[in-house]
Amino acid sequence: MGFFSSPADKYSNIEHSFTTDQIKKVFNSLRVVNLTNNEEDIVEEALIARKGNDGKISLRQIYETVHHLKRENKISKIDEHKLMDLFIEHYKEFDN
Numbered sequence: 681m682g683f684f685s686s687p688a689d690k691y692s693n694i695e696h697s698f699t700t701d702q703i704k705k706v707f708n709s710l711r712v713v714n715l716t717n718n719e720e721d722i723v724e725e726a727l728i729a730r731k732g733n734d735g736k737i738s739l740r741q742i743y744e745t746v747h748h749l750k751r752e753n754k755i756s757k758i759d760e761h762k763l764m765d766l767f768i769e770h771y772k773e774f775d776n
Contacts, residue, residue, distance in 0.1 A: 695736035
């Protein structure tokens with residue numbers, strides 16, 4: 681990372697198809713995260729809104745969305761990290 685780099689820079693900006701059903705599936709595996717149902721809905725809606733018209737979203741865009749929600753105190757820092765771990769795991773399938 682350069683002198684003025686952002687934490688978002690460590691995440692890929694390559695967009696992949698990520699349907700609403702796939703997003704919901706990730707949230708169904710969230711039993712480890714301490715998100716309330718309301719917080720889950722907020723994150724889910726924010727990610728669905730962030731997707732492009734083509735239904736694609738990059739891991740960097742996911743990070744930026746989740747991080748924005750953390751900065752607005754809609755989710756905790758711990759939840760931000762756990763969510764990103766789940767999404768990173770999901771996006772590993774695209775590396776194969």
